[in-house]
Each structure stands twice: as structure tokens, then as C-alpha cells.
Amino acid sequence: MPQDADTFQFVADKGDARLRLDRILVRRITDVTRLSRTTAQQWIVSGAVQVDGVDVRRAASRVREGARVSVEVPASAPRRTRPQAEPAALDVVFEDEWLLVVNKPAGLVVHPSYKQTSGTMLNAVLWRLGAAPTNQPGIVTRLDKDTSGLVLIALTPAVHAALQREAAAGRLTKQYLAVVSGVPRPRSGRVRLAIGRDPRDRRRMQVAADGAPSETLYEVLAEGRCAEDRCALVLCTLVTGRTHQIRVHLASQRWPIIGDRVYGTAHPSIARQALHAWKLSLLHPVTRQSLCLEAPLPSDMSGLMEPHGTMPATHQELQETPE
Numbered sequence: 001m002p003q004d005a006d007t008f009q010f011v012a013d014k015g016d017a018r019l020r021l022d023r024i025l026v027r028r029i030t031d032v033t034r035l036s037r038t039t040a041q042q043w044i045v046s047g048a049v050q051v052d053g054v055d056v057r058r059a060a061s062r063v064r065e066g067a068r069v070s071v072e073v074p075a076s077a078p079r080r081t082r083p084q085a086e087p088a089a090l091d092v093v094f095e096d097e098w099l100l101v102v103n104k105p106a107g108l109v110v111h112p113s114y115k116q117t118s119g120t121m122l123n124a125v126l127w128r129l130g131a132a133p134t135n136q137p138g139i140v141t142r143l144d145k146d147t148s149g150l151v152l153i154a155l156t157p158a159v160h161a162a163l164q165r166e167a168a169a170g171r172l173t174k175q176y177l178a179v180v181s182g183v184p185r186p187r188s189g190r191v192r193l194a195i196g197r198d199p200r201d202r203r204r205m206q207v208a209a210d211g212a213p214s215e216t217l218y219e220v221l222a223e224g225r226c227a228e229d230r231c232a233l234v235l236c237t238l239v240t241g242r243t244h245q246i247r248v249h250l251a252s253q254r255w256p257i258i259g260d261r262v263y264g265t266a267h268p269s270i271a272r273q274a275l276h277a278w279k280l281s282l283l284h285p286v287t288r289q290s291l292c293l294e295a296p297l298p299s300d301m302s303g304l305m306e307p308h309g310t311m312p313a314t315h316q317e318l319q320e321t322p323e
Helices: 021-028 037-045 121-129 157-168 245-252 315-320
Strands: 005-011 049-051 068-074 092-095 099-104 148-154 173-181 188-192 195-198 201-207 215-226 229-238 275-283 290-294
Touching: 005 157, 021 037, 021 049, 021 068, 037 068, 092 290, 099 121, 148 157, 157 275, 173 215, 173 245, 188 245, 195 245, 201 245, 215 245, 229 245
Parallel strands: 148 275
Antiparallel strands: 005 068, 049 068, 092 099, 099 148, 173 229, 173 275, 188 215, 195 201, 215 229, 275 290
16 A cells, blocks of 8 residues: 555446446546546555455456445645635525535536636635635536536535435435427436447537446426427436436437537527526435425526416426416
């Protein structure tokens, strides 16, 4: 085991379960700058990696979903610069000493990257929590820049690991509202198609036979027109949580999300994809309290459909809306 090492721990998710161990480390250990597979393989061979408490020294080993992985990262490994606390307003939906849930507006980046190191939601979260080095918030449910809605943040590594286990066990439910072009038929069902990277553009995802198994449940809640187009408000429930999953699955059925420039087309009525992370349901990882949190539709989505004028903000209101 490396001397003067920092321990990095995580719970393997469905995305990890389809990869070799060296690739999993590259995917997961984002605090190390430009971690290569060669370096990850050296750590594995040296005995720095344990899976469920057992040393694993074979880089090609597979890891089951839900396994606990521990990595002793050498102190010499170059670390990314820690995000800085920056003052900015947050729309807080829930907060205690273990969890923070924020209603993110469209246009706000969730986490710093090499392209954008400041002005993100995480920078604002660090400011809210205080700049003490003991504060280690971890984003549990990330959203694309142009998707609005609920983001779940664990305030300690232990809580983050507990929430990952809950998600792996299917006990963390994420529901989204999307306005799509066309009206899905049948009005409710599921899309079960594997998703992988587009080899021509690594920023895009696509339906791929050799991709990660992916499943989305959908239900039409209302229908009408967006400008000259038939459209529908659709409730989407994630069974799996792949990158761009809802956007890819709906587009694959010829129901692209209104305004999605990547998987559909731009729309004159909205400047971004009409996708909103509406509801989170989970058991609190510490108190075991049942939490059901909602974020109302933002104004750029609520006024899209005609003839209703504005769309109701909650599922109950939708059920009560006359046809």
C-alpha cells in the first residue's frame, strides 16, 4: 500500500459494473489531474485498491454494482485545484446538517470543470456552507447546464456513499417533466434502450447495442401546441441514470424535447431544452425520514403549451385540469 496516501472511497454504480477496474478508477477519481489508465493500473498492481475489503491486483477485474471500493491515492498524484467558495444566491428546497437540495435554474453549471472553474452551483454551495476545509459537499444528482430543477447534495463523504447505495438499490426516485415535440403513443410506457458515447462526438450520447443498459418510464400528462407544433407535457421517471438519458430516449422515439439543440432542434419559444428535474423521493440517509421534494415548473416551460396558456406546476394540478 502506498505511503502517505489519501483514501478515496465510493460505491460502484451501474455505470461501473460494465467497466474494467482500471477504467472505473479513471471514471471515478476526478480529484487527480489527468489520471491515466496506466497510472490506475500501477495503483492496482501495487495493492492500493480494495473491493469490499479485499485487495484486488488485476486491472481487468470487474466490480459488481453496489460494491464498496477503496483506493489509496498517493500523495504525489497531482490534485485538481479545490473549487473556491463564491457568493451567489441559491434556491434552497431542503437543508439540514447532512443534506442540501437546491432548485437549479437553467443556464447554471453544476460543478467546475477545466473549461469553467468558477461561477458554478458548487462554488455557491461552498460559500453557503463556509470555507472550512472540513466541508466536503458531493453532488449526488447532477444536471446538464440547460436543465433546471432539483439537485441533491450530500454534505459529507459518508452521507454521499450512503446515498449512492440507496440509488444503486433503487430507493432514490428521480422524476422529470419534459415538453416534447409530438404526442407519445401509447400515452404511458417505458423506453428500454442501451446508451453509449457517440464515437463521432464524445460530447453526445446515442442508442448503442453495446452501451449501458438504460430504462426510462414515461407518462403523458397534458397535450396541446407549442407555436405551430403539436406537443405534450411528459412525466419521466428514471430507472437508470445515464448521461443525457431522457433526452436520448425521447428523441429515439421521435419525441425530441422542445428546444434541445443536440438531440432535436432549436425552438422559437424557449432558449434551452424544456426539461426540468421536478421531484425527488428518498429516505433520509441518517434520520430515515421519508422525503418527497418538488420544484415547480420555471416560467420558460410553464407558458409553452397552448391553449392552456400556462401548464400546472404539479402532478395533482395536472390531473385536475379539464381537457
